[in-house]
Each structure stands twice: as C-alpha cells, then as structure tokens.
Amino acid sequence: MQDNTILEVKDLSKSFLGVMALNKVSLSVRRGEVHAVIGENGAGKSTMMNIIMGDLKRDHGEILLKGQPTDFKSPADAIASGISMIHQEISLVPTLSVAENIWLHREEQFMNGPFISGKKRLEATRELLDRMGININAGSLVSELTVAQAQLVELARAISTNAEIIIMDEPTSSLSDKEIAILFRVMRDLREKGVAIIFITHKIEELLSISDRVSVYRDGCYIGTQSCAETNKDDLISMIIGRTLTEQYPEIHAKEGKTVLEVKNLSGSGYHDISFRVHEGEIIGFSGLVGAGRSEVMRGIFGIDKRASGEILLDGQKVEIHSPGDAVGLGMAMVTEDRRDMGIIRTGSVRENMSISMLQEFTGSFGIVNVRKEAEAVNGMMKELSVKAANMNMLITSLSGGNQQKAILGRWLMTKPKLLILDEPTRGIDVGAKAEIYRLIGKLAEEGMAIILVSSEMPEILGMSSRVFVMRDGDLVFECSATEATQELLGKHALG
Amino acid sequence: MTKKKGLDSEKLMQFFMDNKAAIILIIFVAVVSCLTSDFFTGRNISNIFRQICASCVLSLGFTLVLASGAIDLSVGYMLGMIGIATALMSVNGVPAVVVILSAIVIGGFCGFINAFITQVFELAPFIVTLAMGMVYQGINLLMCHSKSIAGLPDWYKFFGNGKIGPIPFPILLMLVMVAFMMVLVQKTRFGRYALACGGNRKAARVCGIPTGKIIYIVYILTGICVGIAALLLTGRTASAQTGAGAGMEMDCVASVVIGGTPMEGGKVNVFGTLIGCLLIQVISNSLNLLGVDSNWQKIAKGAVIIVAIILDRQGSKLLDRIRVRKVQTEA
Numbered sequence: 001m002q003d004n005t006i007l008e009v010k011d012l013s014k015s016f017l018g019v020m021a022l023n024k025v026s027l028s029v030r031r032g033e034v035h036a037v038i039g040e041n042g043a044g045k046s047t048m049m050n051i052i053m054g055d056l057k058r059d060h061g062e063i064l065l066k067g068q069p070t071d072f073k074s075p076a077d078a079i080a081s082g083i084s085m086i087h088q089e090i091s092l093v094p095t096l097s098v099a100e101n102i103w104l105h106r107e108e109q110f111m112n113g114p115f116i117s118g119k120k121r122l123e124a125t126r127e128l129l130d131r132m133g134i135n136i137n138a139g140s141l142v143s144e145l146t147v148a149q150a151q152l153v154e155l156a157r158a159i160s161t162n163a164e165i166i167i168m169d170e171p172t173s174s175l176s177d178k179e180i181a182i183l184f185r186v187m188r189d190l191r192e193k194g195v196a197i198i199f200i201t202h203k204i205e206e207l208l209s210i211s212d213r214v215s216v217y218r219d220g221c222y223i224g225t226q227s228c229a230e231t232n233k234d235d236l237i238s239m240i241i242g243r244t245l246t247e248q249y250p251e252i253h254a255k256e257g258k259t260v261l262e263v264k265n266l267s268g269s270g271y272h273d274i275s276f277r278v279h280e281g282e283i284i285g286f287s288g289l290v291g292a293g294r295s296e297v298m299r300g301i302f303g304i305d306k307r308a309s310g311e312i313l314l315d316g317q318k319v320e321i322h323s324p325g326d327a328v329g330l331g332m333a334m335v336t337e338d339r340r341d342m343g344i345i346r347t348g349s350v351r352e353n354m355s356i357s358m359l360q361e362f363t364g365s366f367g368i369v370n371v372r373k374e375a376e377a378v379n380g381m382m383k384e385l386s387v388k389a390a391n392m393n394m395l396i397t398s399l400s401g402g403n404q405q406k407a408i409l410g411r412w413l414m415t416k417p418k419l420l421i422l423d424e425p426t427r428g429i430d431v432g433a434k435a436e437i438y439r440l441i442g443k444l445a446e447e448g449m450a451i452i453l454v455s456s457e458m459p460e461i462l463g464m465s466s467r468v469f470v471m472r473d474g475d476l477v478f479e480c481s482a483t484e485a486t487q488e489l490l491g492k493h494a495l496g
Numbered sequence: 497m498t499k500k501k502g503l504d505s506e507k508l509m510q511f512f513m514d515n516k517a518a519i520i521l522i523i524f525v526a527v528v529s530c531l532t533s534d535f536f537t538g539r540n541i542s543n544i545f546r547q548i549c550a551s552c553v554l555s556l557g558f559t560l561v562l563a564s565g566a567i568d569l570s571v572g573y574m575l576g577m578i579g580i581a582t583a584l585m586s587v588n589g590v591p592a593v594v595v596i597l598s599a600i601v602i603g604g605f606c607g608f609i610n611a612f613i614t615q616v617f618e619l620a621p622f623i624v625t626l627a628m629g630m631v632y633q634g635i636n637l638l639m640c641h642s643k644s645i646a647g648l649p650d651w652y653k654f655f656g657n658g659k660i661g662p663i664p665f666p667i668l669l670m671l672v673m674v675a676f677m678m679v680l681v682q683k684t685r686f687g688r689y690a691l692a693c694g695g696n697r698k699a700a701r702v703c704g705i706p707t708g709k710i711i712y713i714v715y716i717l718t719g720i721c722v723g724i725a726a727l728l729l730t731g732r733t734a735s736a737q738t739g740a741g742a743g744m745e746m747d748c749v750a751s752v753v754i755g756g757t758p759m760e761g762g763k764v765n766v767f768g769t770l771i772g773c774l775l776i777q778v779i780s781n782s783l784n785l786l787g788v789d790s791n792w793q794k795i796a797k798g799a800v801i802i803v804a805i806i807l808d809r810q811g812s813k814l815l816d817r818i819r820v821r822k823v824q825t826e827a
Contacts, residue, residue, distance in 0.1 A: 304702060328704030342702050347695035347762025356692055357703045359685050367684040390819075398819065411703070 607719025
C-alpha cells in the first residue's frame with residue numbers, strides 16, 4: 001500500500017519566537033481517503049496545514065508529495081501542484097458573483113480573445129454546481145448568499161481546480177444538517193475519484209461518520225492515527241485531551257420557577273407567529289436548520305433587528321424593546337452567533353470588553369470610570385469562568401476562540417441577567433472549552449437563570465436542554481420535553 | 497531572567513509606540529537647533545505654540561471623531577464659516593458673551609446636522625461631511641459677500657493675542673481643552689462607549705450601548721471644538737478671512753494620525769494629537785528658519801506623515817511579537 005500514499009509529512013517542526021508550535025509531527029494521507037485531523041485549538045493543526053500550503057515556512061522536517069520532497073513558497077505553488085484548501089473563514093469576494101468567485105484568477109479557459117466570456121463561465125459554473133447537487137444561482141452575488149451557501153461555493157471552487165488533495169478546515173462549522181449532507185455526498189464522490197481529503201473538524205460524531213482514518217494532535221505533538229472503523233468517540237476524546245472525559249454534558253438539577261419570558265405571536269423578517277415561554281431555571285433548546293429563523297427570532301427579541309408585530313412579556317409585564325440597550329436594561333443578555341462581527345470589540349482589551357455592558361456600575365462622579373473597581377470585578381469574573389489570559393489588559397484578539405467566548409459570556413454575567421440567550425455559543429471552540437461552557441450554563445440554570453440555547457449541534461441541544469423547540473422555514477413547528485426528544489424526532493421535524 | 501527582559505522590552509516598546517510623535521519631534525528639534533541658533537529663542541518657541549492653538553483645538557475634535565470610527569471632513573470650512581459669522585456679529589456690536597456662545601452653538605448645531613444626515617439616512621460620513629463642507633463654504637462666502645471682515649473688537653483679538661499673567665490666553669485655552677479631552681475620551685464612560693463604537697459599532701450596540709446617541713454627541717462635541725478653534729484663529733489674524741480654515745481638515749488628519757490615533761478608530765491618543773500639531777508646525781517653522789522653499793516644506797510634511805504611519809504599523813507588529821513571546825514563555 002506504500003505507493004498509495006499521496007502526501008506524507010515527516011518530523012515537521014515549527015517554532016514561533018522560540019516556542020514550539022509543531023514538534024516533529026507526522027501525517028500520511030492516501031489517495032481516495034477522507035483523513036480527519038483533530039485536536040484542540042492550539043494543537044497545531046492549522047500551523048501544519050499552513051506549512052503544507054506554503055503559507056508558513058517550516059523549521060525542520062519533510063513534506064513528500066507523491067514521494068517527491070516539496071517546498072512550496074506560496075499557496076499559489078501548492079494549488080498548481082494539485083493541493084487546494086477550503087479555509088474556515090469565508091474567503092470570497094462579496095461584490096462578485098458566484099461564477100466570478102469560483103474561477104477568479106483562472107479565467108484562461110473562458111477567454112474570447114482579450115475578453116472573458118461571461119456566458120461560458122456561467123455555463124461551466126452551472127454544470128459544476130449541478131454536478132455537486134448544489135442549488136445556488138451561478139449569477140448571484142456572493143453578498144446575497146447565506147453563510148452556509150457561501151461555504152458550499154468555496155467547496156465548489158476547491159473542486160473546480162481538479163485538485164488531488166483537498167484540505168477542509170472546519171467546513172461544517174456554519175452548515176446545517178441539510179448542507180452537511182451535500183458536503184458529505186460531495187466528499188464521498190471525490191473519494192471515489194481517488195481524491196485525498198484532509199478534513200479538519202471539532203465534531204467527533206461527524207468525523208466518525210465520514211472519515212476513513214483520523215490523526216490526532218495535541219499541544220503541537222502527533223498523538224496517533226486510528227482507523228475510524230476501529231475507534232469510538234470516547235477513545236478519540238481521551239486521545240485529544242489526554243485524559244478520559246466521561247461525560248461532556250453536565251447533569252443539571254434545576255428547579256423550574258415562574259415564567260420569565262413570554263413571547264406572543266412574534267413576527268418579523270424570516271419568522272412568523274412565534275409564541276413560547278421560558279421559565280426560571282429552564283434551558284430551552286432551539287433546534288432547526290441554518291436559515292430556519294432561529295437567530296432571527298432571538299435578534300428580534302433582543303432588539304437587534306426590527307420586529308413586525310407581536311408582544312414580549314418579561315415577568316408577566318408587557319415590555320417595549322426597540323434596541324439591545326432596552327433589552328439589557330430589562331435584564332436580558334445575548335451571546336450572538338457571530339463573535340467577530342457582533343461580539344468582541346477588536347481594538348479593546350479583555351478588561352474593556354468584559355466591563356462594557358456594566359460600565360455604569362463602575363462610573364463615579366463626572367462620568368469617570370473607576371478603573372480599580374472595574375479591574376476587581378473583571379478579575380473576579382475571569383477567575384470564575386477560568387478565562388485564560390496573561391493579563392486583563394491584553395487585546396481580546398490575543399486570546400484563543402474559547403477564551404474569547406468565555407470573556408463574552410463573562411461580559412453578560414456581570415450584568416446579572418435573568419434571561420440569557422445563547423446563539424451557537426460553542427461554535428469553533430475546542431472540546432475542553434466546550435465542556436467548561438456547558439458546565440457553566442448548567443450552573444446558571446441551577447441558580448435560576450432562564451436560558452435560551454440556539455444550536456445547530458443536535459447532541460448539544462439534547463445534552464443541555466430541559467425543553468426543545470424546533471423551527472422550520474420561520475415557523476415554530478414542534479415542542480417537546482428533554483425526555484421525549486431524540487435526534488431522529490428533532491431531525492424529522494426540522495426537515496419537515 | 498529572560499522573563500524579566502521580555503517584560504521590559506514590552507514596556508519599552510509600548511512607551512515608544514505611545515510617544516513616537518514626541519520622539520520624532522525631539523530628534524527633529526535636536527537636528528534643527530544644531531543647524532540654526534534662531535530656533536531656540538523664546539520668541540520663536542512662543543510663536544510656534546501660538547500658531548498651533550487653533551489647529552490643535554480643531555484636531556482635538558477630529559481625534560474624538562476618528563476614535564469613534566467616523567470622520568468629519570467639514571471641519572475646515574465649518575471653521576471658516578463660524579469665523580465670518582462671529583466676526584460679522586462682533587463688528588455689528590453684538591456683546592462678547594453672545595458671540596462666544598454663538599460660536600459654540602453654531603459649531604454644535606453643524607455637528608448635529610452632520611450626525612443627523614449620516615444617522616437618519618445611514619450614509620457614509622466621509623461623503624456627507626465632504627458635501628456639508630462645501631455647503632458651509634458657500635454660506636461663508638454668501639454671508640461676507642466674498643470679502644474679509646476686519647476691525648474686530650479688542651475682546652475678540654484677546655482670543656489670539658491676550659495674556660493671562662505671563663501665559664498667552666490661546667495657549668492656556670488650548671491646554672485646558674487638551675486636558676478636558678484627555679479626561680473625556682480616556683477616563684469617562686462616554687469615552688469608553690465612543691471607543692467601543694470605533695472598534696466595532698455593531699458589537700457595541702449589542703452590548704446595550706446607545707450607539708446612535710453616542711455618535712450624535714461625538715459630532716456635536718467636534719462641532720463645539722470647531723467653534724472654539726474659529727474664535728482662536730480669527731482672533732489671531734485679527735480679521736476673518738474668507739479662505740480661513742480651507743484645507744485644515746487635512747492638517748487635522750495628519751496631526752491626529754501622527755499622534756497615534758488610527759484612521760480606523762477604536763484607539764485614541766489625545767496628547768499625541770497635541771504633539772502631532774507641534775511636529776507639523778515645527779517642521780514648517782524650522783524649514784522657514786533654514787530658508788527652505790515653502791514647496792519643499794509640503795514635501796517634508798507629507799514625508800513625515802508617511803514615516804509616522806509606517807512606524808506605527810511596524811511598531812504594532814513588533815509589539816505583538818514581543819507580547820506573544822511573553823505569553824508563551826509564561827505558559
């Protein structure tokens with residue numbers, strides 16, 4: 001089977017300013033396999049991929065492509081040699097169409113003399129998308145697409161290069177089950193054709209369902225490679241975190257109290273006639289496909305977007321919420337889906353980011369902020385949530401994703417909310433940080449906080465919620481208790 | 497041992513970054529004072545300070561607006577218009593208090609208009625304030641029939657040449673404004689909110705900050721700074737010139753950015769703005785003293801701005817690297 005190996009990484013090392021990011025790691029990928037790469041954030045996965053793609057220089061080690069040592073100077077070299085990569089962050093030009101994006105910088109085949117034939121390009125794009133089974137208009141602007149659709153366009157672009165190796169960096173993090181099914185189908189097709197796929201992910205169930213083999217990395221070291229048929233979730237988790245994690249989801253013993261939030265006939269852009277209640281100590285799970293209107297409802301309730309009609313009652317009183325400021329004033333808090341866009345303030349420190357919603361507490365005469373009081377409170381919260389930062393005056397962007405998310409959670413807990421809305425709170429966060437966030441959510445519910453958890457990860461919904469709602473096409477279509485809920489039941493209602 | 501060294505280099509680098517304008521200024525002054533003995537005379541130094549008062553106060557407002565993630569390109573023509581308006585009022589015998597208050601009120605109102613148009617119609621402040629600048633210029637020329645207004649009363653000239661004790665009044669006013677702005681932007685809750693708007697307006701809104709209101713206040717305060725700057729400039733020239741203020745917004749951009757407040761917003765260095773103004777004036781002044789052609793002075797100014805922002809970018813990168821190394825050695 002030796003000649004079947006297409007890409008081999010041997011003893012690859014890389015250090016940043018004296019600190020080892022990769023310590024003699026290996027990876028061996030065969031033709032026609034889906035090879036999963038897993039590890040916590042900071043395990044060195046991205047660094048290794050960036051070196052393979054020629055984005056970073058290695059210190060030591062070898063990369064063999066079809067048995068030949070290679071040293072790409074830039075991603076363009078790697079693409080020319082048949083390796084392409086789908087990045088986690090969308091790297092499409094929003095003002096250009098789907099077709100223009102897919103063939104960007106590779107328009108030679110559509111040339112009509114000095115001009116690009118838009119028609120030919122559109123045709124080629126349609127054919128490509130049809131082949132993949134993606135229903136997206138080739139002429140649409142990328143800015144008109146949903147995040148999930150854009151991710152599929154990225155996939156189409158990677159495939160259109162006819163690459164022999166495709167690296168996918170967490171391609172499913174913003175996809176719902178429907179698009180994941182498309183992605184997996186495309187991956188299986190590619191595997192049939194002998195393409196090697198390196199699949200980076202955090203989701204273990206998903207990995208086991210699609211991959212042939214999996215390589216695990218931890219703290220810059222190579223831990224081992226397993227055949228997916230011969231391993232299971234618990235084994236992988238203990239390989240990833242280096243200890244056995246018996247239960248990812250905490251047991252929650254919360255007592256349900258009085259109604260905190262009641263929503264009556266709420267309608268707005270992307271959702272209609274939504275009514276539900278949340279009680280003290282309750283974790284309400286909102287399940288459904290991406291685009292079903294879950295985030296839109298939450299944004300409407302929190303005053304981020306305008307609502308068309310309907311009533312919101314808090315503690316039995318009708319309330320007017322026209323902006324997030326109103327919602328915060330009423331004791332609500334919301335961790336938004338998109339951390340970079342609507343969560344962190346990039347130019348601010350950890351301290352400034354965490355105290356911003358509660359600044360009036362630390363403001364003395366003449367509106368001057370009492371930095372000492374502020375620092376004490378922030379420090380307390382950082383300890384409580386075990387936010388790992390060298391100090392609170394570091395830029396928030398210098399923290400890992402999981403720690404940024406904990407800091408944002410801390411920002412809201414400082415306001416002592418009675419209702420906490422969490423929209424995809426664990427997206428793109430490693431297993432360790434996830435478990436910590438779950439424990440924290442459980443603790444808050446036990447203390448009597450009403451919590452709404454919007455999530456596309458079914459196990460998360462099932463593991464955390466006390467009641468589950470399912471949304472489909474903007475409607476609330478199903479409600480059940482945690483004991484009744486199963487993956488199949490929720491999936492059936494989500495797909496309709 | 498290495499840990500301690502890393503800590504020191506971070507602090508040192510941070511100090512350089514926070515004070516790079518001052519460091520460039522000191523080097524520049526050192527070189528110039530070697531070349532000519534005319535520079536370090538009491539008269540010349542006092543002149544330099546008096547010349548920057550108006551542009552510094554103007555730049556203070558500009559600092560706030562940039563830090564909040566917006567821009568106000570109308571400040572130059574707004575200053576010219578307020579200068580003419582207040583000069584007209586004062587030569588027609590309107591009492592000093594009323595004229596001074598009107599300068600502030602007109603400035604605040606113009607700022608309000610800028611904010612109103614950008615906020616209500618959700619337009620880019622760059623183009624709105626550019627267009628409003630043209631409007632202010634037109635109003636300016638209509639009011640004075642394109643003629644300068646001379647014969648200002650003594651109280652008005654006090655804004656340019658008055659002294660309180662040994663200290664010229666405009667310099668005192670400027671320093672008070674610098675101190676006020678430093679406290680406002682760097683110490684108060686409003687300042688935090690404005691910087692949060694500059695860093696990420698959407699996230700700031702989600703945090704519960706009334707971002708719309710903050711932007712209104714930012715523009716109004718900027719307008720008030722313009723009003724005060726108009727009094728200072730008109731008082732110093734002892735007459736309201738029709739062309740006063742034209743192009744000053746570009747000097748503002750230069751001094752604010754040299755001072756360390758980035759165009760992208762979210763960060764601020766109010767004291768740096770004062771240093772930036774000083775640096776630009778010192779360049780003109782010293783090249784004058786050395787008898788350099790004024791066209792060369794423009795080239796020199798442009799070059800200094802480029803050098804300052806290159807230093808800013810490279811310095812930030814280096815600082816990040818030092819920080820990363822520090823965190824990693826601690827971990």
